[in-house]
Amino acid sequence: MPIEVKDVMGRVAIAxxxxxxxxxxxxxxxxxxxxxxxxxxxxxxxMGPSPPAPACGRPPG
Known part of the structure; x- marks a missing residue:
């Protein structure tokens, strides 16, 4: 079963x-x-993404 973008991305971008x-x-x-x-x-x-969550001390997911 292929994974679609909508399955892993939110609808609203947080900036x-x-x-x-x-x-x-x-x-x-x-x-x-x-x-x-x-x-x-x-x-x-x-301008670009922030540091990923693990770099911020937050586990992914």
Missing amino acids: VPADASFADIVAAMKRFAVGAVTVIDADRRP
């Missing part, structure tokens, strides 16, 4: 501003129960 602290990133991950968030610039354009 944090580029000046977010590490604590803010970890708090967002915990609040929304996600393993990563997208970092956005002042114009709300994606």
Whole structure:
């Protein structure tokens, strides 16, 4: 049985501003129960992913 993107991705992207602290990133991950968030610039354009959850001391999943 093939795995589809919808099976592993959420419908809403969680983002944090580029000046977010590490604590803010970890708090967002915990609040929304996600393993990563997208970092956005002042114009709300994606800059890249945050560190993965294991790097933040959170187990994946």
